[in-house]
Amino acid sequence: MTGEGLKNRGRTRADVDERRRAVEESAGVSLPNIGSLSFDPMVASKNIENMIGAVQVPLGFVGPLRVNGDHASGEFLVPMATTEGALLASVNRGCSAITASGGAASVIVRDAMTRAPVFRVRDTRHAVEVAAWAESNFERLREVAESTTSHGRLLSAQPFAVGRSFFLRLSFSTGDAMGMNMATIASEAVARLLERETGAVLISVSGNLCVDKKPAAINSILGRGKIVLADVTIPRQVLEDKMHATPEAVAETCYRKCGIGSSLAASLGSNAHAANMLAAVYIATGQDPAQVVEGSMVTTTCEVVDGDLYISVRLPCVEVGTVGGGTRLPCQAEALSMIGCLGEGKASKLAEIIGAVVLAGELSTLSAQAAGHLGSAHKALGR
Numbered sequence: 001m002t003g004e005g006l007k008n009r010g011r012t013r014a015d016v017d018e019r020r021r022a023v024e025e026s027a028g029v030s031l032p033n034i035g036s037l038s039f040d041p042m043v044a045s046k047n048i049e050n051m052i053g054a055v056q057v058p059l060g061f062v063g064p065l066r067v068n069g070d071h072a073s074g075e076f077l078v079p080m081a082t083t084e085g086a087l088l089a090s091v092n093r094g095c096s097a098i099t100a101s102g103g104a105a106s107v108i109v110r111d112a113m114t115r116a117p118v119f120r121v122r123d124t125r126h127a128v129e130v131a132a133w134a135e136s137n138f139e140r141l142r143e144v145a146e147s148t149t150s151h152g153r154l155l156s157a158q159p160f161a162v163g164r165s166f167f168l169r170l171s172f173s174t175g176d177a178m179g180m181n182m183a184t185i186a187s188e189a190v191a192r193l194l195e196r197e198t199g200a201v202l203i204s205v206s207g208n209l210c211v212d213k214k215p216a217a218i219n220s221i222l223g224r225g226k227i228v229l230a231d232v233t234i235p236r237q238v239l240e241d242k243m244h245a246t247p248e249a250v251a252e253t254c255y256r257k258c259g260i261g262s263s264l265a266a267s268l269g270s271n272a273h274a275a276n277m278l279a280a281v282y283i284a285t286g287q288d289p290a291q292v293v294e295g296s297m298v299t300t301t302c303e304v305v306d307g308d309l310y311i312s313v314r315l316p317c318v319e320v321g322t323v324g325g326g327t328r329l330p331c332q333a334e335a336l337s338m339i340g341c342l343g344e345g346k347a348s349k350l351a352e353i354i355g356a357v358v359l360a361g362e363l364s365t366l367s368a369q370a371a372g373h374l375g376s377a378h379k380a381l382g383r
Helices: 003-008 013-027 087-100 124-136 138-146 180-198 217-222 236-243 247-264 274-285 289-295 330-338 347-371 374-381
Strands: 059-069 073-081 104-115 118-120 153-162 165-173 201-204 225-234 299-305 308-318
Touching (some): 073 087, 073 274, 104 347, 124 153, 138 153, 165 180, 180 201, 217 308, 236 308, 247 299, 247 308, 247 347, 289 308
Antiparallel strands (some): 104 165, 118 165, 153 165
């Protein structure tokens, strides 16, 4: 068998069908829907192992949503995949109010993927020496990191020490890829150089100070992936006509719910339900849904300004890409095409659109809660 044949072994449609039949026999079930594929399984060869088919998630859209960003400018019909009834209806209501108000500003203020190797050092003095070496030899660290990738760039290396544990939190620019694999490979190269030059012993290329797929204050503050800010001012009349709520009521709901309630719970996110919008867009567009964990640490604020409602969201961890990963899959590629975000040069555009979608969902939910309509909406659409 050729090298290419070995690489692709077990990934043809016949292989998938054979594997699924074995599962059906073992489990004593029939899986005809799982086996109904709209694409060649070879397309998913880098996305999954032991493939037996595919699970379909209902897909809809919200919009038109006007976005006034540095990379995303115009009105968009945004794909969202979910099994939660009432979600798209709610977000769509927010889109309508935002678009009627002239659109949402959405901007990226930082863009860096992180990875933090952990080392064992001899003692505290050794940790200080390793940190000093890393600082004075940053250009060497950058050179070895960037030798592993044509797109990634090492931006910074922050040292942290606890006893005999030494961490180096590395931040990378990763182009239009989400960049986790790129950062991991580059970080390992950096770690091996640090080992050779300082005597520190690499224990794990990921020391959990990154922090990947876990809520963490360091990411809430410093960000991971793209930090996106989005805001809009909704005129009083638009809010009352479309949301049946007043600016004062929405602002108070946000203050007592997102502000005080989140603080009392020591929540790392102070928002209404930002994870809902992130998950639905991530699933639709082939992103890693596990990173909704970090994405959920959104801060939502509302104020009454000159009688109108000002609402904003800060998304510290928007970890998305428009090349590689799940974006290769046909359905997800089509969803990205709906908003002009497929391929190179589009990741920042996607992130700005996501910021505006989260803003729309927050606006709608807070307005529904302020007006006392949340329960009735779920009863009508979600049950």
